[in-house]
Amino acid sequence: MLLPPSLYSRLAGAPGAAEPLPVERNPAAGAAPFRFTPRPVHFPRDHEFFEDGDVQRHLYLQDMLTQVSETPEKSMVPEFTCQVAGCCQVFAALEDYQHHYHMLHGNTCSLCSRAFPSGHLLDVHILEWHDSLFQILAQRQDMYQCLVEGCPEKFKTSQDRKDHMVRLHLYPADFRFDKPKTNRGPAMPAAAEPPARALKDDSDAMEISEPAAPPPCRRTYSHRIPSTVCFGQGAARGFKSTKKRNKQH
Amino acid sequence: MNLITPARVIAPPLPRPHPLSHAPHVQPRPSPRAESGFRSVQRLRGCMLSPHAELSSFVSLHDVESAALQSQDALRKARREQQLVSKRLLREDAQEEGEGQSAAVLLGEAEVQQFLRLAQRGTDEKEREKALVSLRRGLQHPETQQTFIRLEGSMRTLVGLLTSNRALLQLEAARCLHELSHSEQSAVAEACLPATSYLLTYLSGHSSDFIELCLYTLGNLIVESEAVRKQLLPQGIVLALTACIQSPHVAVLEALGYALSQLLQAKEAPEQIIPSLLDSSLPQHMLRLLQPGPKLNLGVAVEFAWCLHYIICSQVNNAMLLAHGALPTLAMLLLDLAGAVQRMDDVGLELLACPVLRCLSNLLTEVPVEAMEQMELRDERVLAALFILLQFFLQKQPTLLPEGLWLLNNLTANSPTVCTSLLSLDLIEPLLQLLPLSNVISVLVLTVLCNVVEKGPAYCQRLWPGPLLSCLLNTLVLSDTEVVGQSLELLQLLFLYQPEAAQAFLQQSGLQALERHREEAQLQDRILALQQTAIHCELQKP
Numbered sequence: 001m002l003l004p005p006s007l008y009s010r011l012a013g014a015p016g017a018a019e020p021l022p023v024e025r026n027p028a029a030g031a032a033p034f035r036f037t038p039r040p041v042h043f044p045r046d047h048e049f050f051e052d053g054d055v056q057r058h059l060y061l062q063d064m065l066t067q068v069s070e071t072p073e074k075s076m077v078p079e080f081t082c083q084v085a086g087c088c089q090v091f092a093a094l095e096d097y098q099h100h101y102h103m104l105h106g107n108t109c110s111l112c113s114r115a116f117p118s119g120h121l122l123d124v125h126i127l128e129w130h131d132s133l134f135q136i137l138a139q140r141q142d143m144y145q146c147l148v149e150g151c152p153e154k155f156k157t158s159q160d161r162k163d164h165m166v167r168l169h170l171y172p173a174d175f176r177f178d179k180p181k182t183n184r185g186p187a188m189p190a191a192a193e194p195p196a197r198a199l200k201d202d203s204d205a206m207e208i209s210e211p212a213a214p215p216p217c218r219r220t221y222s223h224r225i226p227s228t229v230c231f232g233q234g235a236a237r238g239f240k241s242t243k244k245r246n247k248q249h
Numbered sequence: 250m251n252l253i254t255p256a257r258v259i260a261p262p263l264p265r266p267h268p269l270s271h272a273p274h275v276q277p278r279p280s281p282r283a284e285s286g287f288r289s290v291q292r293l294r295g296c297m298l299s300p301h302a303e304l305s306s307f308v309s310l311h312d313v314e315s316a317a318l319q320s321q322d323a324l325r326k327a328r329r330e331q332q333l334v335s336k337r338l339l340r341e342d343a344q345e346e347g348e349g350q351s352a353a354v355l356l357g358e359a360e361v362q363q364f365l366r367l368a369q370r371g372t373d374e375k376e377r378e379k380a381l382v383s384l385r386r387g388l389q390h391p392e393t394q395q396t397f398i399r400l401e402g403s404m405r406t407l408v409g410l411l412t413s414n415r416a417l418l419q420l421e422a423a424r425c426l427h428e429l430s431h432s433e434q435s436a437v438a439e440a441c442l443p444a445t446s447y448l449l450t451y452l453s454g455h456s457s458d459f460i461e462l463c464l465y466t467l468g469n470l471i472v473e474s475e476a477v478r479k480q481l482l483p484q485g486i487v488l489a490l491t492a493c494i495q496s497p498h499v500a501v502l503e504a505l506g507y508a509l510s511q512l513l514q515a516k517e518a519p520e521q522i523i524p525s526l527l528d529s530s531l532p533q534h535m536l537r538l539l540q541p542g543p544k545l546n547l548g549v550a551v552e553f554a555w556c557l558h559y560i561i562c563s564q565v566n567n568a569m570l571l572a573h574g575a576l577p578t579l580a581m582l583l584l585d586l587a588g589a590v591q592r593m594d595d596v597g598l599e600l601l602a603c604p605v606l607r608c609l610s611n612l613l614t615e616v617p618v619e620a621m622e623q624m625e626l627r628d629e630r631v632l633a634a635l636f637i638l639l640q641f642f643l644q645k646q647p648t649l650l651p652e653g654l655w656l657l658n659n660l661t662a663n664s665p666t667v668c669t670s671l672l673s674l675d676l677i678e679p680l681l682q683l684l685p686l687s688n689v690i691s692v693l694v695l696t697v698l699c700n701v702v703e704k705g706p707a708y709c710q711r712l713w714p715g716p717l718l719s720c721l722l723n724t725l726v727l728s729d730t731e732v733v734g735q736s737l738e739l740l741q742l743l744f745l746y747q748p749e750a751a752q753a754f755l756q757q758s759g760l761q762a763l764e765r766h767r768e769e770a771q772l773q774d775r776i777l778a779l780q781q782t783a784i785h786c787e788l789q790k791p
Binding site: 175 | 673711
């Protein structure tokens with residue numbers, strides 16, 4: 001298809017519209033037996049018209065099978081230990097350490113060292129476990145908020161909250177991040193877990209190491225890492241197909 | 250008016266193999282597209298020398314297209330039966346595969362149990378990790394997946410490891426789940442239900458690799474099982490995704506777009522999913538990620554463009570999308586795409602162009618006629634961009650030409666401005682060059698020309714003299730009723746507004762060309778009427 005050369009400079013030029021030519025229709029136009037009327041056409045999602053494009057989309061997604069196997073290798077480094085006090089995990093790859101740090105030290109309560117998967121759950125924990133004001137208010141009003149972000153419901157007890165999450169939000173009854181507050185002692189040392197312990201009772205799943213649970217106190221500053229910290233690695237994947245195809249060409 | 254011919258032109262089956270042939274669910278060769286596109290264009294170019302293409306060379310164009318069509322027939326059939334399930338698999342085993350290990354290992358029940366036990370209760374950290382890696386390799390095999398889900402307590406153990414305090418075990422457990430999510434059997438996907446609340450919870454975390462894995466896993470589970478989708482909505486997936494979409498990590502965004510596109514593709518999406526999604530701030534975020542500019546990432550944009558396409562198709566609340574500026578965003582993106590084509594920076598561009606064209610075209614049907622003349626889409630650059638993309642499709646992805654022409658129809662139908670631009674930018678001849686490519690394309694091109702011509706004599710004068718009439722005489726030689734019918738419509742309008750065209754038509758044996766189709770039921774009336782009009786115009790000559 002031969003395009004006029006001026007088209008390319010038009011694309012790069014300033015925005016602008018043509019002055020429309022005068023429209024002057026004859027009533028006989030499109031009159032029977034003819035039937036043309038101009039109209040924009042809508043296609044629903046499953047229309048046959050989309051077949052080819054959808055197949056291409058499918059091939060692209062499936063194609064990722066081959067693309068992803070070329071993920072860059074881990075940056076191997078001399079072994080080093082996690083610098084967080086009390087953590088003695090050793091690492092030989094930066095990506096492993098990055099994951100470890102985010103998962104276990106990223107949202108950690110500085111008062112009892114429990115780690116949480118998100119800032120939201122950490123906040124809820126600190127409020128419900130370490131805030132004496134919370135305890136007082138909870139006697140008078142519904143304070144236990146639903147853990148599902150965006151759900152505004154609050155409850156009198158953590159049990160009520162759990163019931164709500166199970167019934168309405170279809171959460172598992174043993175959801176690990178909704179344990180009722182206990183005065184349980186320290187968890188077992190990180191290196192070993194007793195074989196006899198069934199996972200059902202493993203409510204210490206998120207504990208790392210600690211002294212006895214401290215008495216309730218006012219909420220203190222919690223030890224949190226900004227979410228954008230990424231140890232210089234960043235997520236290396238991008239448009240994988242481009243990378244691969246560029247390599248081929 | 251029926252715009253699209255349901256039946257494609259199918260030439261007799263050809264014995265030669267086609268580079269595009271492969272079945273679904275089989276690991277495809279990388280980049281099949283470039284190769285076949287090049288072959289197609291060689292044949293096409295040879296036939297585009299003049300509007301007076303011989304019938305034989307016309308047939309050969311169809312040969313090329315039909316070979317391409319046939320080889321993808323398996324995939325098309327799957328789509329028609331709504332069996333086209335696309336999934337992504339992240340396999341981080343570049344190293345392991347390099348050691349020559351076979352990818353999928355069949356594990357027996359005892360072995361699965363042993364690995365699980367070792368992972369859960371082993372004393373040595375490394376041993377536990379290795380056990381999970383072995384399990385994961387096993388889970389690449391469908392039979393091992395079945396064995397796993399039938400084993401009592403296996404998912405429970407896996408979830409326990411997923412939520413344990415050992416980051417690397419968590420990661421391996423998540424990878425095991427990811428393998429399971431890739432299964433083609435919904436029973437396996439449903440066995441993963443106990444894990445979904447945790448996958449969602451982890452979306453608010455900070456480990457981008459982990460989040461990416463969770464998202465792809467969720468996306469795969471979503472597409473496989475309605476039971477999973479039914480659970481994810483009350484579990485708060487929309488809000489979890491809304492929080493996650495603010496991540497700065499490109500890989501996370503691409504994964505999120507994928508998961509969301511699978512959610513939006515669900516058959517119950519228009520009723521159950523899209524309304525609550527439109528209530529969230531996700532649409533604004535999606536449009537933000539489609540803004541052209543230096544921060545635009547192609548992989549991310551592709552996913553969200555498809556998401557937008559599914560939303561727009563559903564017609565749940567496109568007015569809201571319009572209010573959020575979807576049209577200008579998409580129009581600017583179109584310009585951006587054309588610019589990339591011009592810079593020859595076009596690898597994979599068709600993957601983004603396709604959904605963008607669809608979004609624009611479908612959105613345009615919701616813009617009232619009066620508003621068409623007051624919008625960004627009157628901008629000539631949009632038309633320029635579209636044609637640059639059409640040319641790109643011709644070379645790289647001819648199957649997308651109809652979609653581009655569909656947008657052209659929706660742009661020109663109710664807009665004198667765009668029709669005028671089409672004339673003033675000299676785009677009619679390039680448009681005519683597309684006529685011989687296929688019946689579907691012919692009908693679309695003719696419809697666009699009708700859009701222009703029906704606006705009156707001022708428009709027709711700009712088309713006369715010109716190649717239009719010879720092209721129409723060529724289309725009349727064809728047998729496809731739809732194509733011929735559209736040609737008749739165009740001729741009627743042309744004769745009405747440009748009587749000299751009727752005279753020239755007669756001189757070039759137009760009546761005989763019409764006569765061919767006189768027996769065709771769908772065409773008879775119009776043929777007769779045209780013949781009479783042509784003669785009438787002849788008699789009117791001074």
